[in-house]
Amino acid sequence: MKNLNNKIKKIKIIIKRLADLYPDAKIHLKYNSAFELLISTILSAQCTDELVNKVMVPLYKEKYKTPKDILNDGIDNFRNNIKSINFYNNKSKSIFKLCEILEKKYNGNVPNSLEELTELPGIGRKSANVILGNYFGKKDAIIVDTHFKRVTSRLGLTENNDSEKIELELKELVPPSEQFDFSIRIGEHGRIICKAKSPKCDECNLNDICPSAYK
Ligand code: SF4
Numbered sequence: 001m002k003n004l005n006n007k008i009k010k011i012k013i014i015i016k017r018l019a020d021l022y023p024d025a026k027i028h029l030k031y032n033s034a035f036e037l038l039i040s041t042i043l044s045a046q047c048t049d050e051l052v053n054k055v056m057v058p059l060y061k062e063k064y065k066t067p068k069d070i071l072n073d074g075i076d077n078f079r080n081n082i083k084s085i086n087f088y089n090n091k092s093k094s095i096f097k098l099c100e101i102l103e104k105k106y107n108g109n110v111p112n113s114l115e116e117l118t119e120l121p122g123i124g125r126k127s128a129n130v131i132l133g134n135y136f137g138k139k140d141a142i143i144v145d146t147h148f149k150r151v152t153s154r155l156g157l158t159e160n161n162d163s164e165k166i167e168l169e170l171k172e173l174v175p176p177s178e179q180f181d182f183s184i185r186i187g188e189h190g191r192i193i194c195k196a197k198s199p200k201c202d203e204c205n206l207n208d209i210c211p212s213a214y215k
Contacts, residue, residue, distance in 0.1 A: 004173075007157060010209055011173050011182075014155065017205050018185035025181075025188040027134050029053065034110035034135045035067065035102075036060050041130050042095055042122040047086040055085055067099035067108050094122030112136045125164055133180035140176040142167045143183045147190025154194060154212035 028049035031037035036056070043052045059081055064070050070078050079092040098121045102108055110131065111117055117128035126144055133141035142148075144163040152158050152166065157173070160166045174182050193200045199212075207213040 007173055010155075011157065013209060014157075014186075014206060015174070015178055015182055018189060019181065021205055022185045022188045025184045027130065027184070030057050031135075032060065033065070034112075034131060035065070035108075037131055037135050038098075038110050038120075038123070038127075039064070039070075039095060041127045042098070043082065043085050043091055045087070045091075045127075051085060055082055067102040070095065070099045071103060091122070097121040098123070110135075125167060129167075129180075129183075133184070139178070139180050140171070141180045141183070142170055142174070143180075143187065144170075145187060146196075147187040147194075148183055150196060151186050151190040151194045154199070154210060155206065156211040 029037065029040045029044060030053045031040055040049075040052050040056050043056065063073065063081075064078075075092055075096045078096065079088060082088045082092065085091065101120060102110065111120075112132065114125070114128050114132065117123050117131060118125060123131075129141040129143045132138040133143060144167045149161075149163065149166060152170065158166050158169050160169060170183075171179065189204075189206075190196075193204050201207050201210070201213045204210065204213070
């Protein structure tokens with residue numbers, strides 16, 4: 001219990017300091033609709049957001065505004081158009097199936113619940129939370145990506161390794177209205193300061209409360 005209270009106190013401090021440091025942090029993928037964000041989220045797995053933006057922004061503008069546009073163009077053309085993106089072959093298959101389901105079941109729209117999103121091909125909890133938080137404005141969405149896992153672990157907020165367990169654990173500790181911003185800001189901190197190979201503990205505004213500082 002004492003441990004839990006300490007964690008909650010610590011999280012309050014982290015929320016405040018990261019909000020001061022990254023007041024406007026947001027996702028790096030570019031999109032103009034829930035559909036575009038959904039497709040780019042799938043494509044960004046094991047690929048940089050920069051490359052996904054470079055390939056997809058012109059394609060969304062010129063060709064692929066709806067699931068029907070991708071279906072009408074055909075899987076071979078779609079695959080060919082995204083072939084500079086890692087794992088383009090498997091991703092094309094998932095996206096094509098996804099477009100068929102969106103068209104048949106949702107009339108071409110993107111559903112807005114965790115349950116429905118995670119039933120779609122290529123969409124796990126992390127991607128579903130990206131869509132819910134960024135597009136649908138849900139504040140109680142926690143995005144557990146590689147940065148979030150690393151930074152929360154170094155900060156001593158979790159000892160879990162499993163993404164879903166980390167998400168549920170942090171949901172108990174962070175107030176629902178803060179969860180989305182907290183996860184986006186932790187991700188940003190991981191990209192800029194608490195890097196995987198050489199964390200910049202000297203420059204980190206959490207170094208006085210971080211058990212991994214300078215280790
Ligand atoms: S003090 Fe170092 S290890 Fe801890 S969060 Fe900051 S950069 Fe990461």
